[in-house]
Amino acid sequence: MTEASPLARKLAAFVALSDEDLSMLDRLHQRRRKFVPGVDLVHQGQSNQTAYILAKGWVCSYKLLANGGRQIVDFQIPGDFLGLRSVLFRTADHNIEPVTPVEASEVIISDLLSAFADTPRLATAVLWAASRDEAMVVEHLVGIGRRNALERTAHYLLEFGARLKLVGLGTKMSYACPLSQYLLADALGLSAVHVNRVLRQLREMGLLTFHNGRVTFDDFEGLVALADFDKAYLDHDGPLLR
Amino acid sequence: MTEASPLARKLAAFVALSDEDLSMLDRLHQRRRKFVPGVDLVHQGQSNQTAYILAKGWVCSYKLLANGGRQIVDFQIPGDFLGLRSVLFRTADHNIEPVTPVEASEVIISDLLSAFADTPRLATAVLWAASRDEAMVVEHLVGIGRRNALERTAHYLLEFGARLKLVGLGTKMSYACPLSQYLLADALGLSAVHVNRVLRQLREMGLLTFHNGRVTFDDFEGLVALADFDKAYLDHDGPLLR
Missing domain, CATH: 1.10.10.10 (Winged helix-like DNA-binding domain superfamily/Winged helix DNA-binding domain)
Structure with a gap:
């Protein structure tokens, strides 16, 4: 087995992951992509966004207001989901921009949903991670x-x-x-x-x-x-x- | 079929609920309890909390700080989960207090997890609801x-x-x-x-x-x-x- 991903390490704080859960998580990490600072991963107001699992580097998520203000809502570190909410909402309600060079795995939403169907413990763990973000x-x-x-x-x-x-x-x-x-x-x-x-x-x-x-x-x-x-x-x- | 609960109405904005999903939601609403203003439903720092689905009335969730400050984080209305995060975290990180007389259904966490196992679409819908709260x-x-x-x-x-x-x-x-x-x-x-x-x-x-x-x-x-x-x-x- 490969070394545990940051996401697997994080979820293990909540749920004892079985080998099945772990290989399901591994499968979610297959489409690895790289991003550089200055280019948004997720863009406020756009639809049909992709969700990512951050593997390396830091990003920040922020909102821009019509009055010109900007509020950074949070920073994400390896093991965090990026843009999960934007996928669930169909339209992104915030921007995500790399703070450093970044590697992230693209998560196709249908893969995530079928992972939930196969391993409901994983669904609970992802719900825990979302609650932690909240x-x-x-x-x-x-x-x-x-x-x-x-x-x-x-x-x-x-x-x-x-x-x-x-x-x-x-x-x-x-x-x-x-x-x-x-x-x-x-x-x-x-x-x-x-x-x-x-x-x-x-x-x-x-x-x-x-x-x-x-x-x-x-x-x-x-x-x-x-x-x-x-x-x-x-x-x-x-x-x-x- | 009984009239759709506020939670079922809310989740229907995200997912087309099947009859199976709906009856699963109905089963989560069985242990109905009443609360009055002045008594916390969920108490910051306590463990082994219960989660609820709010059926009638308004509550507010807030944090108390050691420096004496209080910040209301949100108000919950019918159809909202109460204390779901506290159950997932084992220890409540906030207080929940009724604003009006309230009716809420107690959700046993094991019931929720087995509902997820039986109807993964419901798990996704609850993840959507949690993302909406965030x-x-x-x-x-x-x-x-x-x-x-x-x-x-x-x-x-x-x-x-x-x-x-x-x-x-x-x-x-x-x-x-x-x-x-x-x-x-x-x-x-x-x-x-x-x-x-x-x-x-x-x-x-x-x-x-x-x-x-x-x-x-x-x-x-x-x-x-x-x-x-x-x-x-x-x-x-x-x-x-x-």
């Missing part, structure tokens, strides 16, 4: 609505840490992060200058360092306390479904 | 992040209109709305005084009237233009899956 957006809403800039930034960077660790792309203490302060600003509802100031403050408090494309938690527990961060929406101690 | 949270995030108070309030009230119409609880032009200005304020990230001012402004502009528990769109197209509202994330012209 929980992240909820946290981003709560962050912009009710957390100050320091708490909000700390929460976001802790969330990345837990997500990346689950798919084997970071440790509890550190991870590679390709995001510019401009991208973080558009996600956090702050200016890039403000993000820069907040990151300096977090470093001076001895909590976190974001330097040369790497986030390091200098005081993990202190950061968790500051951000009131509870990773229960991202990871579990052992699969829920056996 | 799309609403995305809109609320974009609203708080990038829309001004007038656009944001108009968008929220148009969204309720489309959701209620889909489950047969309103017309294109009007619906009963039990929300106080305090609840709206906690959802919109505004003060109740500000909400009051925005609603007066919308009325004076001839766009919308919210009076005596009823929202009336006085100029639907004008309101849609103001809010840049596209209902594609809520409803479809005929089911996507036949």
Whole structure:
């Protein structure tokens, strides 16, 4: 058996995957494609979109408003679905753009549906993954609505840490992060200058360092306390479904 | 056959439901329970939660923060799942409280999973419903992040209109709305005084009237233009899956 894909690693947090489930997941990864920054994978308002499973690299999903505003809704990392909602809705309600060079597997919706029919445990796992995506957006809403800039930034960077660790792309203490302060600003509802100031403050408090494309938690527990961060929406101690 | 439940009406926007799907949905509605305002249906941080399908009344889901803040994430109306995410996560990441007296059917998670195994089309429909819930949270995030108070309030009230119409609880032009200005304020990230001012402004502009528990769109197209509202994330012209 090949090494587990990031998606298989992620779903394994929710459900103990059988060999049948795993080979079904492998089959969903066959049509691998590459994308570069600057070209949207999914484009708001277009119909007949394709869904992808992200295998390598980071992307961001965002909405453009008629008033000219842009809100980054989330970033996706390996193991995440891209554009699943757009396929289910027939029309994309958001844009997805690579942040780094990206490799993603095209998922034909009929393949996904027949996979559900063959392995209903997989359907439940995908429902869990979609609920987890929703929980992240909820946290981003709560962050912009009710957390100050320091708490909000700390929460976001802790969330990345837990997500990346689950798919084997970071440790509890550190991870590679390709995001510019401009991208973080558009996600956090702050200016890039403000993000820069907040990151300096977090470093001076001895909590976190974001330097040369790497986030390091200098005081993990202190950061968790500051951000009131509870990773229960991202990871579990052992699969829920056996 | 009994009259279609609000959930069946909603899912029918996505998938043409067979008689087998419909009777499966009926079976999920057997354990009907009643709840009153002031008592949480789902309580943040608790484990072993139950999921519900809302049959009558309105509830709100919200998060409480350690810093004392509260953010209403969404309101649920008949046909919506309550606490599905909490069941999949083992621990509830939010609270759900009735806004009005409520009737909801308890869904045992094992019943839902075996329903998925028997009718995979239903699993896809539930995944669509979960994606739709996520799309609403995305809109609320974009609203708080990038829309001004007038656009944001108009968008929220148009969204309720489309959701209620889909489950047969309103017309294109009007619906009963039990929300106080305090609840709206906690959802919109505004003060109740500000909400009051925005609603007066919308009325004076001839766009919308919210009076005596009823929202009336006085100029639907004008309101849609103001809010840049596209209902594609809520409803479809005929089911996507036949």
